[in-house]
Amino acid sequence: MTQTKKPNDIVLKSTRGLLIFTKWLLVLGVVALAIGIPTILLFTDKVATALADVFVTPPGSEVVWMIAGIMVFGAVMLLLTLFALGLLRRIVDSVGEGNPFTRINGTRLRGMGIAVLAIQIVTFFGGILATTILAILGEVKPDRDFHLSIDGGISLTGIMLALLLVILARVFDRGADMQDELEGTI
Amino acid sequence: MAITVKLDDLLHDNRMTLTELAERVDITLANLSILKTGKAKAMRFSTLEAICRELKCQPGDLLRYVPADPE
Numbered sequence: 001m002t003q004t005k006k007p008n009d010i011v012l013k014s015t016r017g018l019l020i021f022t023k024w025l026l027v028l029g030v031v032a033l034a035i036g037i038p039t040i041l042l043f044t045d046k047v048a049t050a051l052a053d054v055f056v057t058p059p060g061s062e063v064v065w066m067i068a069g070i071m072v073f074g075a076v077m078l079l080l081t082l083f084a085l086g087l088l089r090r091i092v093d094s095v096g097e098g099n100p101f102t103r104i105n106g107t108r109l110r111g112m113g114i115a116v117l118a119i120q121i122v123t124f125f126g127g128i129l130a131t132t133i134l135a136i137l138g139e140v141k142p143d144r145d146f147h148l149s150i151d152g153g154i155s156l157t158g159i160m161l162a163l164l165l166v167i168l169a170r171v172f173d174r175g176a177d178m179q180d181e182l183e184g185t186i
Numbered sequence: 187m188a189i190t191v192k193l194d195d196l197l198h199d200n201r202m203t204l205t206e207l208a209e210r211v212d213i214t215l216a217n218l219s220i221l222k223t224g225k226a227k228a229m230r231f232s233t234l235e236a237i238c239r240e241l242k243c244q245p246g247d248l249l250r251y252v253p254a255d256p257e
Contacts, residue, residue, distance in 0.1 A: 184227025186217045 012096050019089045026082045033075040037068050054146050056139040066133050073126035077119055084115040101175035109172055113165030120158040127153060190250050193222040196241045211236035 040047050044064045052058035087108040094100045130150045140146045197204060204222065208215040213233060220226050221233075234245055241248070 181227060186213065186221045186226045186229050186233055 012092060015092050016089070016096075019085055019092065023082065023085055023089075026078050026085070029078045030075055030082070033071050033078070037071045037075070040064060040071070041068050051137065054140060054144050055137045056141055057137070059137055063133060063136055066129060066136075070126055070129055070133070073122050073129065077122050077126070080115045080119050080122070084112045084119075087112050087115075101172060101179045103173060103176045106169045106172035106176060109165050109169035113162045113169065116158060116162040116165060120154055120162070123158075124154050127151070187224060188252055188254050190224055190252055191221055191226075192248055192250055193218075193237075196243055196248060200241050202241070207237070207240060210240045 041064070044061045047064045047067070048059055048061055051063065091100065091105050091108055094102065094105055127150055134148065134150060193204075197207065204218055205215055208218045211218075211233070213236070217226075221229065234248070237243075237248060238245060
């Protein structure tokens with residue numbers, strides 16, 4: 001296989017660094033949620049009491065379960081992002097090695113596209129659940145300073161990104177075909 | 187493949203080794219071996235030109251079309 005020069009420039013190095021940093025931030029987030037979900041379910045009464053202190057209508061324990069549900073959605077979203085970042089890191093590594101036009105990179109990009117689409121779906125259902133919780137919780141007590149807005153629709157940018165990744169995967173598949181042809185040419 | 191490369195015959199006629207030809211046409215011995223054994227998928231005009239120049243032949247002397255057996 002033809003190996004070209006290794007372009008280990010500042011852009012690649014900083015991208016790698018940023019990806020590693022983001023990966024550990026996400027891992028931290030997943031660990032926090034993994035601890036937080038069972039914790040709020042163990043102390044349902046205490047969480048419900050704390051909520052009753054802020055909202056006019058005292059919420060039942062089902063609201064705490066719904067909050068735990070939101071946290072599960074969050075954990076799934078973080079895991080999907082971790083998965084997509086892992087694939088992106090491998091693509092960046094292959095660019096560093098000077099051989100990015102391979103079929104595996106096409107598969108990686110397709111995987112990233114599917115992950116982005118899955119994140120959109122999880123965000124959408126998470127948004128619905130969060131809106132439901134806010135509706136159940138109702139009015140905030142006048143003496144409490146609490147404001148929360150939910151923005152959980154389907155993002156057009158996210159859908160476009162997923163489509164772009166899937167199209168880019170096809171570009172890489174074609175690139176891999178052309179690389180094969182080139183390698184058989186004397 | 188229906189196209190065969192008659193590099194062996196031409197090398198013999200010119201009393202030249204594959205290594206020597208590789209040096210003269212500036213192609214690696216590995217790539218020239220691929221060409222000789224008929225494993226190459228394609229050939230650049232520049233390669234053809236260099237081989238024809240060094241072996242003093244025409245492209246038709248180097249390549250031969252052998253129709254595949256009808257199944």
